[in-house]
Amino acid sequence: MESPILTQWREIGMPRADAKADHKYAPTRCAAAQASTEQGILPPCHHHEAVHDPQLVPCTCPLFSCPWEGHLEVVVSHLRQTHRINILQGAEIVFLATDMHLPAPTDWIIMHSCLGHQFLLVLRKQEKYEGHPQFFATMMLIGTPIQANNFTYRLELNRNQRRLKWEATPRSILECVDSVLSDGDCLVLNTSLAQLFSDNGSLAIGIAITTSKVHSSEAEM
Amino acid sequence: MESPILTQWREIGMPRADAKADHKYAPTRCAAAQASTEQGILPPCHHHEAVHDPQLVPCTCPLFSCPWEGHLEVVVSHLRQTHRINILQGAEIVFLATDMHLPAPTDWIIMHSCLGHQFLLVLRKQEKYEGHPQFFATMMLIGTPIQANNFTYRLELNRNQRRLKWEATPRSILECVDSVLSDGDCLVLNTSLAQLFSDNGSLAIGIAITTSKVHSSEAEM
Numbered sequence: 001m002e003s004p005i006l007t008q009w010r011e012i013g014m015p016r017a018d019a020k021a022d023h024k025y026a027p028t029r030c031a032a033a034q035a036s037t038e039q040g041i042l043p044p045c046h047h048h049e050a051v052h053d054p055q056l057v058p059c060t061c062p063l064f065s066c067p068w069e070g071h072l073e074v075v076v077s078h079l080r081q082t083h084r085i086n087i088l089q090g091a092e093i094v095f096l097a098t099d100m101h102l103p104a105p106t107d108w109i110i111m112h113s114c115l116g117h118q119f120l121l122v123l124r125k126q127e128k129y130e131g132h133p134q135f136f137a138t139m140m141l142i143g144t145p146i147q148a149n150n151f152t153y154r155l156e157l158n159r160n161q162r163r164l165k166w167e168a169t170p171r172s173i174l175e176c177v178d179s180v181l182s183d184g185d186c187l188v189l190n191t192s193l194a195q196l197f198s199d200n201g202s203l204a205i206g207i208a209i210t211t212s213k214v215h216s217s218e219a220e221m
Numbered sequence: 222m223e224s225p226i227l228t229q230w231r232e233i234g235m236p237r238a239d240a241k242a243d244h245k246y247a248p249t250r251c252a253a254a255q256a257s258t259e260q261g262i263l264p265p266c267h268h269h270e271a272v273h274d275p276q277l278v279p280c281t282c283p284l285f286s287c288p289w290e291g292h293l294e295v296v297v298s299h300l301r302q303t304h305r306i307n308i309l310q311g312a313e314i315v316f317l318a319t320d321m322h323l324p325a326p327t328d329w330i331i332m333h334s335c336l337g338h339q340f341l342l343v344l345r346k347q348e349k350y351e352g353h354p355q356f357f358a359t360m361m362l363i364g365t366p367i368q369a370n371n372f373t374y375r376l377e378l379n380r381n382q383r384r385l386k387w388e389a390t391p392r393s394i395l396e397c398v399d400s401v402l403s404d405g406d407c408l409v410l411n412t413s414l415a416q417l418f419s420d421n422g423s424l425a426i427g428i429a430i431t432t433s434k435v436h437s438s439e440a441e442m
Contacts, residue, residue, distance in 0.1 A: 129350045152382075161373075161433070162406075167384035184413035185383075192405035212382070 013099045013106040013125070060142070060173045061085065062107055062122060075142050075173065076118045079111060087111040087118065092208040097123050100194060100201050104133040111142070114209040118142040119153065120173060121207060124181050135194050137205065138171065138186035145172040149212070155187045156206035157197040164189075164197070169212060234320045234327040234346070281363070281394045282306065283328055283343060296363050296394065297339045300332060308332040308339065313429040318344050321415060321424050325354040332363075335430040339363040340374065341394060342428060345402050356415050358426065359392065359407035366393040370433070376408045377427035378418040385410075385418070390433060 059066035079085045097108040108123040123137040141148040157164045166187035280287035300306045318329040329344040344358040362369040378385045387408035
């Protein structure tokens with residue numbers, strides 16, 4: 001039942017500026033992404049117009065309609081410098097998302113540096129059913145899908161003698177974070193669970209990354 | 222990532238015969254239950270008329286409007302003999318709920334015998350929002366609330382390189398299983414998560430019970 005925590009960070013929620021445009025155009029972009037997966041290259045799937053150079057990645061920050069594009073290697077520095085997204089170091093960290101009461105849609109975002117790679121945690125408050133906001137959380141590797149398959153991420157909530165853990169393989173940042181969250185292949189919290197795990201409007205999410213070699217040999221239930 | 226499994230059981234879902242009456246009358250019964258908790262005795266909170274003898278417990282099976290009542294010690298034999306609810310032995314077991322496609326409301330129920338006590342697992346498919354069924358799972362101790370505080374239960378789903386764990390203190394069977402599930406203080410799965418963890422329409426739920434002494438000394442995140 002123990003869970004060593006090495007680092008802690010507090011982050012305020014930020015309403016998504018482009019929530020409507022985001023939903024309007026996502027299906028088209030994601031269909032294109034799926035078609036290209038077979039060729040081993042994922043096209044950009046984001047908030048602005050198509051990128052013609054396959055070497056270039058659009059800005060992966062879901063908070064803004066950012067026109068930036070660049071190579072995968074400089075995505076992290078763009079997110080830090082332009083969007084002021086913080087980066088946490090350590091094998092196991094706690095991300096403290098504050099102001100959970102903010103109205104949907106709102107995103108909480110942090111980068112996590114671990115095992116020689118950087119990951120992007122996105123916690124989203126969204127109303128899939130009108131009047132019933134839910135929280136969706138996932139981690140994306142700032143790297144390729146092939147690299148992402150080498151890792152497992154764990155998100156853990158722990159409060160009031162209750163514990164909820166979600167473990168999965170991270171998706172690549174080259175995929176649609178919007179699709180991952182809207183498909184529900186992520187940690188999902190309804191309002192009552194979010195309240196059970198919140199303290200004074202803040203949600204502490206324990207994050208851990210491991211290499212996922214154990215997956216291939218693991219017998220499923 | 223390992224999870225030893227000792228026993229496995231397959232159970233078919235059963236639609237709740239009294240789903241409508243259940244919702245209609247639950248709030249009144251549960252308010253009475255709360256008022257009496259301070260006196261250390263929980264009144265019955267179930268599908269038939271009030272029990273006048275505080276020593277008697279109504280039938281705790283949520284599947285039927287059963288008029289039975291009896292002492293706590295004979296609840297298990299009533300559930301086994303009258304309602305044919307199976308009982309599994311072992312520290313860690315797997316409950317295989319089949320026919321997850323059955324329409325809501327449907328309950329899947331099993332008893333779990335462990336550490337000298339019996340627990341009731343209830344998995345419920347219910348539409349909190351019309352047209353959007355969700356799954357709610359909890360474990361109740363067939364014993365008093367004070368006894369229940371000595372234990373922690375864990376429900377675990379594990380499939381397709383994803384893992385979801387819920388840990389909490391079981392409630393007493395003397396409390397309303399309907400309230401526990403409708404309050405959302407339980408494992409909650411939306412349809413997309415249930416599909417991710419299902420295999421051919423069946424959901425394997427790993428169940429483990431431990432004593433909960435660790436909780437008091439554990440530092441919360």
